[in-house]
Every structure is written in structure tokens, then in C-alpha cells.
Amino acid sequence: GLYSEEYLYGEGRKVIDQYATSTICMFKITNLEEINHKCSRELGNEVIIQISEYIKENISEQYVFVRYMGPKFVIAFSGVEINGVAEFVNDLKDKVENTEIICKEDEKIKAYPRLNFAISTYYKGTGLEEVLKKQEEYLDNADVEESDITNI
Numbered sequence: 846g847l848y849s850e851e852y853l854y855g856e857g858r859k860v861i862d863q864y865a866t867s868t869i870c871m872f873k874i875t876n877l878e879e880i881n882h883k884c885s886r887e888l889g890n891e892v893i894i895q896i897s898e899y900i901k902e903n904i905s906e907q908y909v910f911v912r913y914m915g916p917k918f919v920i921a922f923s924g925v926e927i928n929g930v931a932e933f934v935n936d937l938k939d940k941v942e943n944t945e946i947i948c949k950e951d952e953k954i955k956a957y958p959r960l961n962f963a964i965s966t967y968y969k970g971t972g973l974e975e976v977l978k979k980q981e982e983y984l985d986n987a988d989v990e991e992s993d994i995t996n997i
Contacts, residue, residue, distance in 0.1 A: 847897055847912040853919060854973065856893065856932055857909040864924030869935060869973070871980040872962045875955050879914040880956045888948040889914065892958050894945050917984060927966055928997065934962055934994055941990070962986055962994040 858965065861867050874892060881889035893912075900910055900920065909921040922930050924984060937962050948954035963980035979997055 846909070847918075849911060850913050850919075851920070853909060853911045853913070857911065857921060858973060860907065860909055861921045861923050861973070863965065865969050866923050866924070866926065867967045867969075868922040868927050868930045868964060869967045869976050869980070870920045870922065870964045871913060871961060871977065871984060872918055872920075872960050873892055873984040873993060874916040874918075874958050875961050875987075876956075876959045880958070884954045884956055885948060887948070887950050888946065888956055890944050891948060892956055894942065896941055896958060899941065900943075903937070903987075913977070913981070917981065921967070922990070927964060930964060935963065937946060938962065938992075938994065959992045961991050963997050964994065965997045 853954050877889055877892060878890055895917075897912070904910060905921065907923050908913065909919075909923065911919050913919045941958055941960055944957070946956050946958065961984055963983045965980060967976050983995065983997055
């Protein structure tokens with residue numbers, strides 16, 4: 846039930862561009878591949894579902910939330926400065942990483958997701974694609990064990 850990258854560049858941009866500045870937050874579930882491999886793909890899917898539901902329930906409707914690609918997601922905090930997002934992202938990270946996610950098919954199988962965040966300011970009329978590309982490059986090249994919130 847998540848919007849995709851295409852939505853972000855189309856309808857999502859229309860929402861974001863109603864404001865002069867916004868904060869773009871990309872995060873990656875750094876251990877999703879490990880969860881899929883060591884546990885099961887079903888548990889990996891459950892991790893994505895639970896994280897997505899938690900975020901959708903806890904963000905304003907004016908914000909755009911999409912599954913960007915694979916284990917990467919984007920939250921566009923429309924009209925919000927970076928310092929207004931930092932506390933929310935810290936809380937989100939703590940809550941998600943301390944959530945035990947149990948496989949529905951086999952309740953003995955459990956996982957704790959790890960998240961790595963990149964946050965940037967987006968200015969209306971500039972290249973959203975460039976902001977996201979820099980964030981994606983950062984997250985793709987970061988150490989798998991890294992689990993931080995980085996301002997780019």
C-alpha cells in the first residue's frame with residue numbers, strides 16, 4: 846500500500862513544492878538482505894510492512910512517504926526545516942530498531958531492523974532528483990553496520 850518513486854517525482858513533488866523549503870529524508874533498512882537470507886523472505890516482508898505502517902500512522906498527511914527502491918524509503922517533510930525533523934527521526938529510529946518483528950509463519954523466527962538515515966534540505970524549484978541521488982549514493986556506500994542519521 847505504499848507509493849513508489851514515480852509517485853514521488855509526480856504527485857508527491859506537487860505536494861512538496863507547495864512550500865519554499867522541505868526536508869527530504871531517505872532511510873535504508875540496512876539488515877533487510879540479512880533478514881531475508883538468514884530468516885526468511887516472509888519475515889523481510891513483515892519488517893517492511895510493520896515499519897511502513899508505523900511511519901504512516903505517525904506522520905502528517907502533508908508529508909510524502911514512498912518506498913523508493915528495495916530497502917530504501919523516502920519521507921518528504923513538506924514545509925519543515927531540518928531541525929524540526931531531527932527529533933522525530935531520532936524517535937522513529939529508536940522505536941523501529943527496538944521493535945521485535947516476528948514471522949507470522951514461524952513465531953520462533955524474529956528480527957530487529959537496523960536503519961541508516963540521510964537527511965537533506967530541498968528548496969522548491971531545485972532538483973529533487975539530485976538530492977535523492979546524493980542520499981542514495983551515501984546510503985549505498987555506507988558500511989552495512991552503520992546505523993546513523995547523517996545530514997547531507
